[in-house]
Amino acid sequence: FALLKNTRMLKAVQKNATKGDPESVISAIDYYCRHKEWAMNVGDEKGLILDSVLTEVNPSTALELGTYCGYSTVRIARLLSPGSKLITVEFNPAFAAVARQIIAYAGLQDKVTLVEGPSGDLIPKMKARFGIKSFDFVFLDHWKDRYVPDTKLLEDCGLVSEGSVLLADNVICPGAPEYLKYVRNSPRYESRYYKSNLEYTKVEDGLEKSVFLG
Ligand SMILES: O=C(c1ccccc1)c1ccc(O)c(O)c1[N+](=O)[O-]
Numbered sequence: 001f002a003l004l005k006n007t008r009m010l011k012a013v014q015k016n017a018t019k020g021d022p023e024s025v026i027s028a029i030d031y032y033c034r035h036k037e038w039a040m041n042v043g044d045e046k047g048l049i050l051d052s053v054l055t056e057v058n059p060s061t062a063l064e065l066g067t068y069c070g071y072s073t074v075r076i077a078r079l080l081s082p083g084s085k086l087i088t089v090e091f092n093p094a095f096a097a098v099a100r101q102i103i104a105y106a107g108l109q110d111k112v113t114l115v116e117g118p119s120g121d122l123i124p125k126m127k128a129r130f131g132i133k134s135f136d137f138v139f140l141d142h143w144k145d146r147y148v149p150d151t152k153l154l155e156d157c158g159l160v161s162e163g164s165v166l167l168a169d170n171v172i173c174p175g176a177p178e179y180l181k182y183v184r185n186s187p188r189y190e191s192r193y194y195k196s197n198l199e200y201t202k203v204e205d206g207l208e209k210s211v212f213l214g
């Protein structure tokens, strides 16, 4: 049932959004998830915080861990400057298949590279495969117990440099307590918590923004 939810979400986009119009894709998904079936998109409320941090950073290379159906992928890609690139990682092939179609429906496929597989395996291959020097912006929204190991991996692979910004979803709900400890206690990060709510609910959640100091 849960797997089919993604195809129902895709159908809602194809029915209610305008092809090539990212804003209408975002609204169609938010409407569907708020009124029909909850789904784990970052959502409209935390999405505004994502938009503002992204606009401030204006990354030329961005990474998203956890594509799911591509909602935040579309939110990020629609705000990228011309020539900037977003790489998004999803290990679930059913999610990836829906995300590709939603990203294409929004007309953003030229700005986005979706890579299928486990983030822990793919991160060490990023430099060689995509000629990335380092990421200016990373959105962490995948399995919460991967936030710390993958952040360490990004550091060890030289994929974050001074000024790189990490933005992590769900640090309160479902929660990423180890990650909060890691970035808040490390002298290598300057961290700040943006209080909000779990997507489409009144439950508290928030985003943690951490600037890598090098
Ligand atoms: O882990 C869940 C989850 C746990 C239990 C049931 C449904 C979802 C979740 C909830 C909200 C999110 O924003 C999110 O990114 C995730 N996730 O899986 O990465």
Ligand SMILES: [Mg+2]
Binding pocket: 040, 041, 042, 141, 169, 170
């Ligand atoms: Mg999330």
